[in-house]
Amino acid sequence: MIPIEVEEPRDVQIFDRPQEDVEPADDASDAAGAEEAESSEEAPAPEPAAPDADQLRAQLSLSEDFRSDFVHGEKGPEHQKYIVLHDTEGDSNASSVIDWWDSNGNYVAAHFVVNKDGTIVQCAPLDTIVHHAGYGDTGHNELYGVEDESRDDMRGTQPIGDWAADYGMNSYSIGIEMVHVGGSGDYPQAQLEALDGLIAYIDAYYGFESEIIDHKAWRTGNSDTSPEFTDYLASYQQSRVHG
Numbered sequence: 001m002i003p004i005e006v007e008e009p010r011d012v013q014i015f016d017r018p019q020e021d022v023e024p025a026d027d028a029s030d031a032a033g034a035e036e037a038e039s040s041e042e043a044p045a046p047e048p049a050a051p052d053a054d055q056l057r058a059q060l061s062l063s064e065d066f067r068s069d070f071v072h073g074e075k076g077p078e079h080q081k082y083i084v085l086h087d088t089e090g091d092s093n094a095s096s097v098i099d100w101w102d103s104n105g106n107y108v109a110a111h112f113v114v115n116k117d118g119t120i121v122q123c124a125p126l127d128t129i130v131h132h133a134g135y136g137d138t139g140h141n142e143l144y145g146v147e148d149e150s151r152d153d154m155r156g157t158q159p160i161g162d163w164a165a166d167y168g169m170n171s172y173s174i175g176i177e178m179v180h181v182g183g184s185g186d187y188p189q190a191q192l193e194a195l196d197g198l199i200a201y202i203d204a205y206y207g208f209e210s211e212i213i214d215h216k217a218w219r220t221g222n223s224d225t226s227p228e229f230t231d232y233l234a235s236y237q238q239s240r241v242h243g
């Protein structure tokens with residue numbers, strides 16, 4: 001399938017907000033009269049409209065490469081709770097990663113793969129269940145407020161042991177893979193900025209902020225995300241951006 005490139009708009013600066021008046025309201029009284037007179041002639045500044053999901057998506061350098069074998073059920077907004085971040089643990093670009101997922105017979109994938117250069121490939125629609133998180137630590141369904149769901153067809157899934165018997169995360173999350181090998185150095189700015197934009201898009205799409213976790217939070221002992229991502233993850237959990 002040929003990816004459809006979405007061209008990035010160049011002159012749209014919808015994040016810009018009008019300069020706010022930083023002068024304290026109770027500033028020197030001798031200036032107050034003049035300021036009041038001035039401000040009374042001005043129309044109130046309109047509230048800047050928050051960019052909607054379509055606008056945020058159009059700002060991404062994103063292409064679609066949907067593969068039917070990646071979809072394991074429906075996940076409407078009422079079931080969306082988490083964004084789970086992963087590393088691919090390989091240097092291959094998104095297209096190669098997606099080809100590999102589609103050929104290895106495990107039916108595993110993530111909704112998005114973010115390349116080091118900031119380009120993104122989406123390989124399953126947002127409102128679908130994709131097998132990216134797999135089994136988590138026993139007890140994590142309760143800890144994370146998710147449950148094993150008949151909505152997931154479980155195709156290709158194999159249990160991995162009593163220590164990790166809980167399977168609910170896929171039915172309640174979006175998976176994002178970053179092209180990165182743990183221990184290989186920092187994540188490029190372009191990749192981190194693309195992830196910022198992608199998370200903003202997902203938030204706008206659902207109309208609420210999903211909780212951001214990494215894969216190893218769900219399953220202890222997983223490598224991803226790598227130690228190089230620790231500070232970025234903390235920042236995402238605080239402020240929705242990498243830093």
Ligand SMILES: [Zn+2]
Binds near residue numbers: 086132215222224
């Ligand atoms: Zn992972």
